[in-house]
Amino acid sequence: MAEVVLDGITKRYGDTLALKDVSMTVPDGAFVVLLGPTGAGKTTTLRMVSGLDVPEGGDVRIGGQSMRGLSPAQRNVAMVFQQYSLYPHLTVRENLAFPLKSPLLRTPQAQIDMKVAEVAEVLQIAHKLDNKATALSGGEMQRVSIGRALVRRPSVYLMDEPLSSLDAKLRADLRIELKRIQATSGATLLYVTHDQIEAMTMATHVGVLDRGRLVQFGTPREIYEDP
Numbered sequence: 001m002a003e004v005v006l007d008g009i010t011k012r013y014g015d016t017l018a019l020k021d022v023s024m025t026v027p028d029g030a031f032v033v034l035l036g037p038t039g040a041g042k043t044t045t046l047r048m049v050s051g052l053d054v055p056e057g058g059d060v061r062i063g064g065q066s067m068r069g070l071s072p073a074q075r076n077v078a079m080v081f082q083q084y085s086l087y088p089h090l091t092v093r094e095n096l097a098f099p100l101k102s103p104l105l106r107t108p109q110a111q112i113d114m115k116v117a118e119v120a121e122v123l124q125i126a127h128k129l130d131n132k133a134t135a136l137s138g139g140e141m142q143r144v145s146i147g148r149a150l151v152r153r154p155s156v157y158l159m160d161e162p163l164s165s166l167d168a169k170l171r172a173d174l175r176i177e178l179k180r181i182q183a184t185s186g187a188t189l190l191y192v193t194h195d196q197i198e199a200m201t202m203a204t205h206v207g208v209l210d211r212g213r214l215v216q217f218g219t220p221r222e223i224y225e226d227p
């Protein structure tokens with residue numbers, strides 16, 4: 001159960017009011033696409049949920065639990081950034097396995113191998129498992145970044161334009177895969193994009209931000225039929 005609630009979130013960076021009293025209830029298992037012009041507060045919204053940054057006012061709750069004081073590691077969330085953030089000296093296999101190697105998790109090696117193989121298959125990267133990350137194309141690196149989030153099977157995914165560096169064919173394939181992952185895993189997704197096709201094909205809900213305010217939130221049908 002991972003309903004995500006933003007309750008009156010305010011965030012300031014110096015003189016910039018990045019978020020102003022943003023409240024949003026994201027139902028368990030929803031695929032929320034956040035839209036809005038550059039600087040609207042989309043990335044900041046994800047950072048509030050991930051715990052990478054702390055709100056000035058308001059609270060974030062996941063599955064009914066307040067995230068106040070919890071570090072990113074203590075939240076059951078995985079974030080995918082627009083810019084791939086891999087360990088360059090490790091292979092694809094090692095990069096994908098990394099999140100599962102934490103001593104706290106004590107995941108058996110056989111299970112790690114299985115999860116890595118499964119994710120590599122889904123992301124069409126299985127043939128590159130033994131290549132160093134530095135030997136990959138940009139699109140391949142971004143798929144591995146997405147894979148590093150998927151192996152953890154979090155209850156909440158936070159994705160910041162994860163497909164924007166990919167070519168059109170791969171973007172279309174991965175739209176279908178991400179939608180399938182959301183539908184079968186029951187995970188909740190908050191997903192930032194500028195791509196209207198992604199919004200319309202993947203979203204169960206759309207949130208529109210403008211200058212730090214949430215100006216619309218609803219199903220794609222509600223948003224697009226009621227401009």
Ligand code: ADP
Nearest residue numbers: 013016018036037038039040041042043044045
């Ligand atoms: P978006 O993702 O919609 O483009 P952001 O959430 O990145 O918007 O940024 C919202 C506002 O906050 C922008 O005006 C941006 O310049 C500002 N901002 C974001 N992060 C920082 C930061 N670390 N320091 C200063 N200003 C920031």
Ligand code: ADP
Nearest residue numbers: 013016037038039042043044047082160161192
């Ligand atoms: P996007 O529009 O793709 O969200 P941004 O360029 O707004 O990307 O932000 C990229 C990163 O830079 C974010 O981590 C954000 O917090 C940070 N950032 C954005 N604006 C500023 C700023 N004015 N000063 C410092 N950091 C910023």
